[in-house]
Amino acid sequence: MAPGGYAWWYVDALSEDGRSGLTIIAFVGSVFSPYYAWARRRGAANPEDHCAVNVALYGPDRKRWSLTERDAGALARSPAELAIGPSTMRWRGHWLEIDVAEVTVPVPGYLRGRIRLHPAALHDTPYALDAAGRHYWRPAAPCARVEVDMRRPRLHWRGDGYFDMNWGSEPLEQGFRRWDWSRAALANGRSAVLYDREGPAGETSALGLCFSPGGGVEPFVPPPRVALPATRIWRISRASQVEPDGAVGVLKTLEDTPFYARSLIRTRLLGETVRAVHESVSLERFRRTWVQALLPFRMPRVRRAQR
Secondary structure (H helix, E strand, O other), X not given: OOOOOEEEXXXXXXXXXXXXXXEEEXXXXXXOOHHHHHHHHXXXXXXXHOEEEEEEEEOOOOEEEEEEEEOHHHEEEEOOEEEEOOEEEEEEOOXXXXXXXXXXXXXXXXXXXXXXXEEOOOOOOOEEOOOOOOEEEEEEEEEEEEEEEEEEOOEEEEEEEEEEEEEEOOOHHHHOOEEEEEEEEOXXXXXXXXXXXXXXXXXXXXXXXXXXXXXXXXXXXXXXXXXXXXXXXXXXXXXXXXXXXXXXXXXXXXXXXXXXXXXXXXXXXXXXXXXXXXXXXXXXXXXXXXXXXXXXXXXXXXXXXXX
């Protein structure tokens, strides 16, 4: 990986009853790390010295969050496995198995358990997110089923899931001012993904893809962009695309941070009214010194970590 570059592997899932959800993101070159940003200001920064596994569990009673950054001594990689500290992601035949062993912040607590993601099909095609070809996205398993078996806390549920990966050869904030992204489970096991980006000069681009469980993918013209209410605490701007005969709204704000929002929304896509996992990122906000000064409270760093 290039100095200043990054890669991440992302999983999300929603329970069948709609009461629970999760996201897991494994970072090498943690794009939202203040420590990595500070290291880049001092010169060429090694992405492997800024690794982390972010786990967020959403339930009817409370949210649990962990994001501990570790150095290169905590990283191990092979074609079938990624390990960062005590947590691992590995392929077990036809499914992705994730063993979680993290500590929550700001109130310390243990996250221990196993998540299995069963892809309906795997997709090998990467998509360039910028004109210069420095940032890529690969929707590896956009149609999937997920099994959640947590020991601490005790959580057991099943639902629809999604798995993708992103990588780049420069810091994310150099390639984008902001983006909105969402994925929605459709009827018959299909999945729709929307990516709406704004580059550093204000240029915009949008991508819409519909995936079938058999492995097919069909691009579609994203419907008109509609503003969503800004987040309550940090006033992050949000927007999504919705068909003209439909309505879009926020069902629940899952994360409200100084530069990032994750939400559960209701929208209409491809003739269906659906719920979707949605995120809005403001890289302009992330650049600000005061924002980066706040982040260590949610992103502690363990130094000289070893596997």
